[in-house]
Amino acid sequence: MAGLRIAVFASGQGTNFQALADAAQQDRLEGASLELLVCDKPEAPVVERAKRAGVDTFLFRPKEYASREDYEREILAELQKRGIGLVVLAGYMRILTPVMVDAFAGRMINIHPALLPAFPGVGGIKQALDYGVKVTGVTVHFVDGGMDTGPIIAQRTVEVLDGDxxxxxxxxxxAVEQEVFPWVVQRIASGAVSLDGRHVTVTTL
Structure with a gap:
């Protein structure tokens, strides 16, 4: 899958976007390129990061559309026009509809700050801390129609320290997210990730 064209969806600071942009610039993504940032908050810091990285942006305000489906159809047309092969959700705070999910089934990934299936949804870090777990971490998974329920590609653990x-x-x-996310994208771009039902196989180098 050399030459994989990627669109990143983000809503906030954009630290994971930056990690991917840096990896692309350093040629650590098997020739994959970041073609587009999709952002629902035009004033978000991630937009400036995209400009500095030379990545085009598709900016929109959800309130200006009648429905989620309406703006997703517009986004989808833009992705198709650009030949996007992988959608990466990196802190995108909008629930996706089947318009987008179905179009990119098996070609859309998300990162979550907990070890799924534990602590899905918003506030995964706080959920884990409040529950009192000793180990939490990061999950990268394919996106399906549920809330953080898609097949898991990779997980990394993070110890919860006393006093955290x-x-x-x-x-x-x-910090772990910014390491594992580019790694997963690199593996997808190299054709090393295969999906069979809920089971994902990642071939190592």
């Missing part, structure tokens, strides 16, 4: 706050734990989790 949500902020201190988040720092370590985000």
């Amino acid at each position: 706050t949500e902020a201190t734990l988040a720092l370590r989790i985000h």
Whole structure:
């Protein structure tokens, strides 16, 4: 899958977008290219990151559309026009409809700051901390129609330390995210990731 064209969906700071942009610039993504940032908050810091990285942006305000499906159809047309082969959700805070999910089935991935299936949805770091687990981590998974329920591609563990706050734990989790996300994208771009039902096989180098 050399030459894989990627669109990143993000809503906030864009640290995972930056990790992917850096990996692409350093030629660590098997020739894959970041072609587009899709962002539902035109004033978000990730937009400036995209500009600095030379990545085109598709910016929109959901309130200007009658429905989620309406703006997703517009986004989908843009992705198809650009020949996007992989959609990467990197802190995109919108629930996707079947318009987008079905069009990119098996070609859309998300990163979550917990060890799924534990602590899905918003606030995965706080959920894990409040529950009192000793180990949490990061999950990269394919996107399906559920809330963080898609087949798991990769997971990395992060130890919860005595005295951890949500902020201190988040720092370590985000550092792991920025390592594992480019690695997964690189493996997908190299054709090393295969999906069979709920089971994902990742061939190692």
